[in-house]
Amino acid sequence: MNFEESPMFRGWAAPFRAELSSQDLEVEGELPADLVGSFYRVQPDFLYPPTHANDVPFNGDGHVSLFRFTPGHVDFRCRYVRTQRFKAQQAARKALFGTYRNRFTDDPSVEHLSGGTANTNLIYHAGRLFAMKEDSPPVQIDPHTLETLDDYYTFDGKLQSLTFTAHPKIDPITGEMVGFGYEARGNGTDDVAFYGTDASGKVNWEAWIKVPYVGMLHDFALTTNHVALLVIPYTADLERMRQGHIHFAWDSSLPTWLGVMRRGGDGSDLRWYKGPLRCATHVMNAYEVGSQLFIDMDMAPGSQFPFVPSLHEVFDPTEAHGRITRLKVDLAEPAETYEMEVMYGEVCVLPRIDERYWSLPYNVGFAPVMDFTKPLDGARLSVTGLVINTWARFDHDQRKVTTYSCDNVSSLQECCFVPRSRTAREGAGYLIGIVNRYLEDRCDLLVLDAEHLDAGPLATVRLPHRLRNGIHTHWVPDWVLPVR
Ligand code: V55
Ligand code: FE
Secondary structure: OOHHHOOOOOHHHOOOOOOEEEOOOEEEEOOOOOOOEEEEEEEEOOOOOOOOOOOOHHHOOEEEEEEEEEOOEEEEEEEEOOOHHHHHHHHHOOOOOOOOOOHHHOOHHHOOOOOOOOOOEEEEEOOEEEEEOOOEOOEEEOOOOOOEEEOOOOOOOOOOOOOEOOOOEEOOOOOOEEEEEEOOOOOOOOEEEEEEEOOOOOEEEEEEEEOOOOEEOOOOEEOOOEEEEEEEEEEEOHHHHHOOOOOEEEOOOOOEEEEEEEOOOOOOOOEEEEEOOOEEEEEEEEEEEOOEEEEEEEEEOOOOOOOOOEOOOOOOHHHHOOEEEEEEEEOOOOOOEOEEEEOOOOEEOOOEEOHHHOOOOOOEEEEEEEOOOOOOOHHHOOOOOOOOOEEEEEEOOOOEEEEEEOOOOEEEEEEEEEEOOOOOOOOOEEEEEEEEEHHHOEEEEEEEEOOOHHHOOOEEEEOOOOOOOOOOEEEEEOOOOOOO
16 A cells, blocks of 8 residues: 555655754743753654555554753754664565564565564663563664664563563662563463563563453553553454454453552462453553552543454444543452542543652643543544643642643644652643644644643744654653753
């Protein structure tokens, strides 16, 4: 196919395909003097058009942007990640990998290569920056140049899992990074492997478990002493893959399962709590108080990805509306189900926090919101059918919501919280992220005061071109990675 054939890959959604460097982006307003560090983001960006008409945006090649903030200046660069897939296709000058995470549809010449696209998220830990896709090991890239350093990073050979999540978390107390791989012994397998690495990047924990059914495990919950996973019914079935379908199908006949186990253990204490059919991909944060575990996720009644086939019904956009929901279990009780509380009415995706509070009791969250009370313009229709026009801050102690909304010919991408300093109180700092300017075919980067979202941007950093809708973003402060 060519890009024009699918609304998922044409117009605003067309691949960007270029690699650029720009010094001193234009700035309107005032850049805060203490906003110093590196803002990373990644977008899926097909270098060559998909080989299969059923392919999905999640299968694009990882294309990373860096906005480097020094006092008074923002410098930009963007580069493709040189994954094994990217290098093979670049050399062949065409696509060799088939549809989304389906190795049966690949050209036989790439059988021995990793299909990872590194297109989902980035994290900086122990002096290394990783670009990640949940179907493969992390890819290590240079935090200054974005050059690819290791296209298959296995933590010194210790990563036995064939996969590693795009959502590892760093324990702010111990400095450990904890993550996991699902379908860890290959596509369709029910094995999950957890890994911890210490503050120096050495593996210090590995535990293998089995899941009740093979579903998408996009994110996980980390608390001081536990990890938790929610199995949702984007199911992976080798038979369907053999027939040429993408990796997942939404199976609304299945329940969700919340698995909870101790960190550092061998997995034998794993308990499964059943819940109703839900779609929930991202964890805002999780924490424990005594024997109680709290896990905050954006949760929807039905499938949230229209491009993933549903087995039993047609996709319903209203069923895709996710709301921040607190899942609760008390490990001292013999319960077989988890409890749920919908915390806010706002329809949101991609929740974030002040990550100095990862795994700990916390009060402040952020998320892009679809505010249906604001006028929506057709120009802003995203590929998921959801139009993000608002960034919200959630103060859990008062259940208070504060928002910033863009104009009705723009839309917002993921937001990212930047603490004002190493020791600033929770939620004191900036909220930054990309805004799509549809009428100008351009993007800006917005900088807001995270405690005064309703006051509008402090600074608008102008890009001379558009970027695609990205997936996730990651801020690395100057005190972690010096940029001055
Ligand atoms: C997600 C994103 C992916 C993926 C699976 O929920 C799940 C987000 C960008 O790729 O492959
Ligand atoms: Fe994600």
